[in-house]
Amino acid sequence: MDAEYYKLSAENAAGLFERARADYDVVAKTRDANGNLVYGRPVSFEDVAFVDEQPPMSAKAFALPQNETLVRYERGGGEIRAETPEAPARDLLLFGVNVCDAAAFDIIDRVFQWDYLDDPYLARRERTTQLALACTALQRDCFCNRISYAEDGVDAVAYPREGHYLVKIQTDNGRRLVERYRNLFAEADGDPETEITSFLEKAGTAKREPLLETAQSGLAGAFEHADWEILASTCIGCGICTYTCPTCHCFDIQDEGGYVGGRRLRTWDHCTGRTFTAMPAHQPRDRQYKRYRQRLLHKFWYYPERFGPVLCTGCGRCITHCPVKINIKELVEYFGGLSDAPPGGRRHAP
Ligand code: SF4
Ligand code: SF4
Structure with missing residues (x-):
């Protein structure tokens, strides 16, 4: 209209x-x-x-x-x-x-x-x-x-x-x-x-x-970037960024009860957690930086590829409330090729 x-x-x-x-x-x-x-x-x-x-x-x-x-x-x-x-x-x-x-x-x-x-x-x-x-x-x-x-x-x-x-x-x-x-x-x-x-x-x-949208193509080539390990391994997997985020929507399904009665429960989940996507024999994201990388790339590469916009409104909550001060905006700019300066000045040793 x-x-x-x-x-x-x-x-x-x-x-x-x-x-x-x-x-x-x-x-x-x-x-x-x-x-x-x-x-x-x-x-x-x-x-x-x-x-x-x-x-x-x-x-x-x-x-x-x-x-x-x-x-x-x-x-x-x-x-x-x-x-x-x-x-x-x-x-x-x-x-x-x-x-x-x-x-x-x-x-x-x-x-x-x-x-x-x-x-x-x-x-x-x-x-x-x-x-x-x-x-x-x-x-x-x-x-x-x-x-x-x-x-x-x-x-x-x-x-x-x-x-x-x-x-x-x-x-x-x-x-x-x-x-x-x-x-x-x-x-x-x-x-x-x-x-x-x-x-x-x-x-x-x-x-x-909209500079952060233009980072998408840069991110697509940065999956194996050596600096992920340095810059994202400070993440402690607390999930605060995802719980406070207005666009994060991952959930888990739990079954409670038994033969006589029970319920199926949906609860918020978070991709930065150690058990997220873990299978009985294997956890494909077996290091913390890989789990944080998943969160960032989902928001600025995978989701936009399927649906168009980025999975983020720029509200800044995940920056404000992260206990270890990980800054998603700076990381997107760096890994997306919009900035040469790694957040916090840290760079992987060549
Ligand atoms: S990025 Fe920060 S808020 Fe998010 S899980 Fe890691 S430590 Fe927690
Ligand atoms: S800045 Fe983006 S990723 Fe961070 S909490 Fe807000 S919407 Fe979520």
Whole structure:
């Protein structure tokens, strides 16, 4: 659809939140009891945190929970009863989420509706509407300006202006949101696209040449690069980068229970872990640097080769939260041939 533009006053933004709570399960940034920034379910508009800062955990768990029961069974009375999860009872509204976190869903969607339709995930996505909030500045580790992820898949984006938001509607889902609360929105005046462009330039989030996509061909020739061992072997395989990442989506399946009853459970997994892809007789990624290499190449080579965009929004969480300070952006630039300087100045001895 062609984009549509509206003005939402600050006062009407509060009204939108309150009215939407009656119709949606509303998720927004808020503070937990300890003051930590999280994606949660604030009960009043005053509890919503309108900040550029990202919560450590992205919003992906609202479509792909950290743990979920895929099927539960019970045996008794000569029969076996099996239950699959019910579809979500309410529509979900992601209110004021970071644009990169909203865009990450579109990237994961491609996997979950590719060779197999993942019903539980897709049922949740079907009922999700995103009203993202544009950042006013790049954060310390972000590099979304270097990644050309598909922002136009985000249902609606609100750009903060003086006393109001300029809201860009990009999908039918976003249009339904406006139609539902039409009296809160006014038609935008002037030239909204020019206004948005100048907002992004001022914020530093305007897309520059998407350099990290151009690293793909360089990475394809760097699989055997000798420096992987030096530069990626500091990884301790903790999985923090994948758990906090909005686009990582690998999971494990566990069966629990026995003859009389049990369940099949899906839990997040991570490719940097020692047992990931391990087989009884062999672990093909038998060194830690190979496991980290897999994560990076999956994001910037294998996934784009199959689906188009890179498997990354440049949110920077994996840099911020890595306990050993591995920097994926610098590694992509180095192994992709965009920079001669190895991260940290370390280089494999010739
Ligand atoms: S790259 Fe960092 S965060 Fe990720 S598994 Fe390795 S040590 Fe943990
Ligand atoms: S790989 Fe790192 S920078 Fe990219 S989306 Fe995941 S956490 Fe964010």
